[in-house]
Amino acid sequence: MDKVQYSTSVKDINQNYVEAQYAVRGLVPSTAAKIQEEIKNGKQYPFESITELNIGNPQTFGQKPISFNRSILASMLDPSILQHQSEDVQRRVKHYCDKIGFQIGAYSQSPGYPVVREAIANFIQKRDGTVEKPNINDILLTDGASAGITLMFNLLLKDNKDGVMIPIPQYPLYSAVITQCGAQQIPYYLVEEKGWSAEQTELEAQYEKAKQNGITPKILVCINPGNPTGQVFDKKSIVEMIQFASEKKIVIFADEVYQENIYVENKKFISFRKVALELNLNVEIYSFHSISKGITGECGLRGGYMEITTKVDPDVHFQIHKSKTVMLCSNTIGQLMTGLMVTPPTKEEGCNDLTIQQYNEECRALFSSLQRRAAIVTQFLNETKGVSCQPIEGAMYAFPKIELSEKFIQFAKEQNQEPDVVYCLDLLKETGLVVVPGSGFLQYPGTYHFRMTILILPEERLLAKMKIFKEWHETYMSKFQ
Amino acid sequence: MDKVQYSTSVKDINQNYVEAQYAVRGLVPSTAAKIQEEIKNGKQYPFESITELNIGNPQTFGQKPISFNRSILASMLDPSILQHQSEDVQRRVKHYCDKIGFQIGAYSQSPGYPVVREAIANFIQKRDGTVEKPNINDILLTDGASAGITLMFNLLLKDNKDGVMIPIPQYPLYSAVITQCGAQQIPYYLVEEKGWSAEQTELEAQYEKAKQNGITPKILVCINPGNPTGQVFDKKSIVEMIQFASEKKIVIFADEVYQENIYVENKKFISFRKVALELNLNVEIYSFHSISKGITGECGLRGGYMEITTKVDPDVHFQIHKSKTVMLCSNTIGQLMTGLMVTPPTKEEGCNDLTIQQYNEECRALFSSLQRRAAIVTQFLNETKGVSCQPIEGAMYAFPKIELSEKFIQFAKEQNQEPDVVYCLDLLKETGLVVVPGSGFLQYPGTYHFRMTILILPEERLLAKMKIFKEWHETYMSKFQ
Numbered sequence: 001m002d003k004v005q006y007s008t009s010v011k012d013i014n015q016n017y018v019e020a021q022y023a024v025r026g027l028v029p030s031t032a033a034k035i036q037e038e039i040k041n042g043k044q045y046p047f048e049s050i051t052e053l054n055i056g057n058p059q060t061f062g063q064k065p066i067s068f069n070r071s072i073l074a075s076m077l078d079p080s081i082l083q084h085q086s087e088d089v090q091r092r093v094k095h096y097c098d099k100i101g102f103q104i105g106a107y108s109q110s111p112g113y114p115v116v117r118e119a120i121a122n123f124i125q126k127r128d129g130t131v132e133k134p135n136i137n138d139i140l141l142t143d144g145a146s147a148g149i150t151l152m153f154n155l156l157l158k159d160n161k162d163g164v165m166i167p168i169p170q171y172p173l174y175s176a177v178i179t180q181c182g183a184q185q186i187p188y189y190l191v192e193e194k195g196w197s198a199e200q201t202e203l204e205a206q207y208e209k210a211k212q213n214g215i216t217p218k219i220l221v222c223i224n225p226g227n228p229t230g231q232v233f234d235k236k237s238i239v240e241m242i243q244f245a246s247e248k249k250i251v252i253f254a255d256e257v258y259q260e261n262i263y264v265e266n267k268k269f270i271s272f273r274k275v276a277l278e279l280n281l282n283v284e285i286y287s288f289h290s291i292s293k294g295i296t297g298e299c300g301l302r303g304g305y306m307e308i309t310t311k312v313d314p315d316v317h318f319q320i321h322k323s324k325t326v327m328l329c330s331n332t333i334g335q336l337m338t339g340l341m342v343t344p345p346t347k348e349e350g351c352n353d354l355t356i357q358q359y360n361e362e363c364r365a366l367f368s369s370l371q372r373r374a375a376i377v378t379q380f381l382n383e384t385k386g387v388s389c390q391p392i393e394g395a396m397y398a399f400p401k402i403e404l405s406e407k408f409i410q411f412a413k414e415q416n417q418e419p420d421v422v423y424c425l426d427l428l429k430e431t432g433l434v435v436v437p438g439s440g441f442l443q444y445p446g447t448y449h450f451r452m453t454i455l456i457l458p459e460e461r462l463l464a465k466m467k468i469f470k471e472w473h474e475t476y477m478s479k480f481q
Numbered sequence: 482m483d484k485v486q487y488s489t490s491v492k493d494i495n496q497n498y499v500e501a502q503y504a505v506r507g508l509v510p511s512t513a514a515k516i517q518e519e520i521k522n523g524k525q526y527p528f529e530s531i532t533e534l535n536i537g538n539p540q541t542f543g544q545k546p547i548s549f550n551r552s553i554l555a556s557m558l559d560p561s562i563l564q565h566q567s568e569d570v571q572r573r574v575k576h577y578c579d580k581i582g583f584q585i586g587a588y589s590q591s592p593g594y595p596v597v598r599e600a601i602a603n604f605i606q607k608r609d610g611t612v613e614k615p616n617i618n619d620i621l622l623t624d625g626a627s628a629g630i631t632l633m634f635n636l637l638l639k640d641n642k643d644g645v646m647i648p649i650p651q652y653p654l655y656s657a658v659i660t661q662c663g664a665q666q667i668p669y670y671l672v673e674e675k676g677w678s679a680e681q682t683e684l685e686a687q688y689e690k691a692k693q694n695g696i697t698p699k700i701l702v703c704i705n706p707g708n709p710t711g712q713v714f715d716k717k718s719i720v721e722m723i724q725f726a727s728e729k730k731i732v733i734f735a736d737e738v739y740q741e742n743i744y745v746e747n748k749k750f751i752s753f754r755k756v757a758l759e760l761n762l763n764v765e766i767y768s769f770h771s772i773s774k775g776i777t778g779e780c781g782l783r784g785g786y787m788e789i790t791t792k793v794d795p796d797v798h799f800q801i802h803k804s805k806t807v808m809l810c811s812n813t814i815g816q817l818m819t820g821l822m823v824t825p826p827t828k829e830e831g832c833n834d835l836t837i838q839q840y841n842e843e844c845r846a847l848f849s850s851l852q853r854r855a856a857i858v859t860q861f862l863n864e865t866k867g868v869s870c871q872p873i874e875g876a877m878y879a880f881p882k883i884e885l886s887e888k889f890i891q892f893a894k895e896q897n898q899e900p901d902v903v904y905c906l907d908l909l910k911e912t913g914l915v916v917v918p919g920s921g922f923l924q925y926p927g928t929y930h931f932r933m934t935i936l937i938l939p940e941e942r943l944l945a946k947m948k949i950f951k952e953w954h955e956t957y958m959s960k961f962q
Contacts, residue, residue: 005646005763006763006765006792006794006797007730007731007732007763007764007765008637008699008732008765008793008794008797009794009796009797010794010800011794012637012639012798013636013637013638013639013701013797013800014635014636014637014638016640017635017636017800017804018800020803020804020807022803022806022807028601055588057587057588058587059584059586059587060584060587065586067559067561070558070559071559071561071562073558074555074558074559074562075552075555075559075560077558078548078551078554078555078556078562079557080552081552081555081559081562081565081566081602084565103540103541103781104781104782105540105546105778105781105782106538106539106540106541106652106780107536107538107541107773107780107781108781128515128738138661143783143808143812144809146807146808146809147808150807150808153877154495154498154661155495155498156492156493156494156495157494157495158493158495158496166529173807176807177807180635180804216761218489218493226523229782238654249488251488251489253842282486282487282488283488284487284488284489286733292588297586298586299586299587299588299809300584300585300586300587300588300589300810300812300813301585301586301812301813301814302624302809302810302811302812312487312489313487313488313490314492315490315491316489316490316491316494318485319494319498319499322501322503323498323501323661325503326501326503326627326631326654326657326661327624327625327627327628327631328627328780328783329781329783330623330781330783331624331781331782331812331815332781332782332815333812333814334781334783334812350529355945405779410728445621458852
């Protein structure tokens with residue numbers, strides 16, 4: 001048969017998209033999917049099934065959704081079951097329906113339901129303890145935080161001279177979308193030994209270096225709590241970053257999707273908004289939040305919001321809203337779940353003690369299990385020879401450093417692969433554990449890491465898997481001494 | 482107070498995004514929103530509330546969702562109510578859960594649930610009556626058709642020399658996203674007098690003209706049934722478009738979201754895929770479908786799919802899948818609703834007669850009401866002096882031509898507005914009817930139109946509104962004779 005002549009080959013399409021990489025669903029996870037398929041077809045591996053630690057996806061491990069929230073969503077979709085729900089669920093459904101009707105199958109306004117944005121404004125004000133309350137026109141509901149971040153990159157980045165300062169290591173959404181936009185990455189390295197701290201001097205140095213290379217730094221990305229690194233910024237760090245952005249007149253993207261996920265006693269979540277209001281500096285900050293993380297964990301429903309936390313040029317504000325209209329609206333179930341995330345049942349609302357108690361118990365159980373798992377993973381990794389891991393203060397991941405011998409690095413070179421990729425592929429093939437090579441998140445040259453989630457349930461299973469990891473690593477590495 | 486110095490003004494951001502316009506949610510609808518707010522605050526208008534005919538959003542008029550589908554989604558969200566559902570609902574829930582668990586809060590695979598993509602493959606094969614059945618790797622689930630179209634434009638358009646052939650009039654998503662991508666629109670005019678037909682000679686002429694201007698035509702957009710124009714292409718037209726694309730080696734985007742919405746006896750839906758398979762030509766066709774239209778009408782849930790209907794370069798195929806991973810997955814409720822749309826309850830599945838009967842009755846009632854409304858709107862418009870409207874064969878809109886006198890055009894010029902914009906704004910202010918000026922869809926120079934949906938319910942209300950329109954138009958126009 002003749003070779004088919006396609007009208008479109010890769011060289012004809014958008015090269016920025018061709019170049020973009022998204023490691024969280026890259027080579028290692030796709031190899032894992034193949035192995036899973038092979039196992040189904042009878043091929044033997046030294047494990048029964050793969051364990052997906054590549055992506056923060058709590059419900060795949062059986063994490064339960066909060067039942068109050070789900071009952072409300074279900075009743076909005078099928079009002080005929082409302083009679084079987086509790087009074088408190090019925091009241092909340094009525095609250096939403098008074099504003100939007102049983103019309104969740106209709107497009108909403110492009111920025112999202114006003115009733116949900118109002119609830120978010122209240123939540124933000126209360127969380128930050130500020131006199132100021134956000135205006136709902138500064139809040140836009142999005143299909144997960146990723147959609148908001150992508151929209152804002154596309155809108156704010158003008159051409160291939162524009163640059164985005166991203167922490168290294170970073171969440172690969174950033175590097176992928178910056179590449180898709182045809183803009184430039186400006187890395188600033190977090191200091192691993194200081195618990196992945198962000199240093200003023202590093203920001204300054206990388207900023208200057210970019211300018212010298214003819215790049216215009218436009219956006220500073222701050223991820224707090226950190227992904228993949230798990231650190232929680234203290235107030236001093238946030239103050240420094242805001243002062244830096246204000247001086248340099250660059251915009252801050254505050255990725256605050258893990259704001260509920262803080263596990264250590266001595267740290268708490270401080271929003272960039274709160275600090276910016278206190279400092280009263282001229283600076284433009286966009287904050288992003290999501291229903292996928294926290295204890296809500298509703299990744300599949302795709303909900304979240306972006307908040308324009310400070311005054312921006314009204315014409316830019318208009319462009320943000322206009323750009324949002326092209327995609328019509330984010331999905332209404334995700335919108336409502338975002339409202340539910342920020343509106344627990346309360347006495348003031350009229351809820352009875354049992355509802356509140358059950359809700360709080362579910363939340364507490366979810367949170368304390370995450371907290372225990374963060375500790376288990378940190379401990380096991382640090383007890384593994386040749387592995388070290390900064391404390392997982394927040395978020396849902398460990399990003400341990402692995403010491404790779406010269407012999408191993410040579411071994412990887414012979415395969416034309418990054419050393420951490422070879423490591424992760426062999427870990428996968430021999431244990432079924434799917435983790436993401438550090439190179440996908442970027443890392444300090446000459447250091448090697450991987451990212452794994454802390455999400456395995458039940459906790460005994462996590463313990464068992466961590467033991468498997470420890471034994472595998474030590475045996476595997478001994479071959480390359 | 483000093484003028485605030487913003488670090489980012491409109492000139493600093495992506496000019497392609499600044500230039501993009503999306504008329505369906507543009508000036509007229511935003512004026513309508515202001516009027517609605519004013520009415521709420523007590524301002525008097527000659528109507529009680531605005532009537533949103535600007536957007537195809539059936540459930541805002543009280544169109545009911547199909548109850549079988551909703552019961553299944555609700556039970557997936559809240560399994561505790563499953564016991565209150567019918568056996569047939571329970572069986573279907575079990576079918577989905579056997580494949581994906583009660584894990585709709587987890588991210589799915591990036592292209593979407595395999596169980597849904599398999600259902601779509603079966604649906605397509607049956608719909609087209611072909612021996613060939615699509616491969617599920619050629620089907621990707623999307624948050625509405627818009628998301629799929631946007632992804633594919635972003636991926637396939639390389640630079641500002643690349644052009645997209647779009648029908649005029651067109652759905653403004655196309656012009657907006659092409660502008661956002663920085664690529665070029667290549668208009669081809671549909672012939673209104675021939676029922677908005679697409680003519681081979683026009684395609685050829687516009688193609689050549691673009692080439693002469695240094696533009697590379699890459700994509701041919703075909704909307705069938707037409708939006709905003711409502712025509713249904715016959716087989717001859719589709720054959721011609723496919724032959725044209727094959728000869729010129731350009732890709733076809735087949736926007737087939739209104740495939741269920743065909744109201745005339747002498748026309749039926751013929752997919753581009755079916756014709757392409759028969760012709761057996763080398764041509765690359767992407768087809769888009771949605772849960773927002775048809776009789777499903779679930780706009781808010783944001784679901785749909787794109788199908789790579791013909792062989793494409795495997796490397797391009799890989800890039801499509803890779804690009805989809807960056808956004809993780811489309812929302813799972815929209816995914817499941819897409820599966821439900823293509824999988825009615827059947828005897829083979831084990832459903833009882835009552836379930837099937839109720840489902841069919843709901844569908845029939847929805848469809849026949851749309852069919853009656855299409856006829857009512859066509860008739861009223863054609864009975865209005867100075868207005869003519871091609872038969873609404875399909876989709877959900879009328880796109881009538883309005884004769885505007887020189888005097889009126891002068892009147893509009895004095896306001897620095899397009900004539901059809903002035904017309905639509907006055908229609909809004911005096912009747913509360915929100916329609917979209919034809920200029921937002923683009924139209925043949927010197928002709929004027931507007932788009933309105935046919936979705937008002939109940940039907941008596943539609944009749945009343947059409948009478949209001951007719952009287953308003955004739956009185957208003959008489960002032961400009």
